[in-house]
Amino acid sequence: HSHPKKSMVTILREWEEPRKRTFLLHIAFSPTKQMERNEWFVEKATEIGIDRFTPILCSYSERKEIKRERLDKIAISAMKQSQQS
Incomplete structure (x- = not known):
C-alpha cells in the first residue's frame, strides 16, 4: 500500500544512449538590451x-x-557542466 510522502523504486536496468548526431543545431537570435538575458540564453541553449x-x-x-x-566562455562552461564535448 502506498504512503503519501514515501515511495520505493526498483531500478531494473540502466543504459546510456550515444549522443552522437550527424548534424549541427544552429540558432540565430536577436540580442536583447540586457546582456544577462543573452548570457542566460546562450547558457541554456548550449545545455x-x-x-x-x-x-x-x-x-x-x-x-x-x-x-x-x-558568450564563448559561457557556452564552454555550459558544455562542461552538461558533459558535452
Missing part, C-alpha cells in the same frame, strides 16, 4: 544541445554589439 549561435544585429536592434568572448 540542451545547440551547437552554433548567430546573433542578428539590425538597424533597430536594442543592442548594437555583443561580447563574443564572454
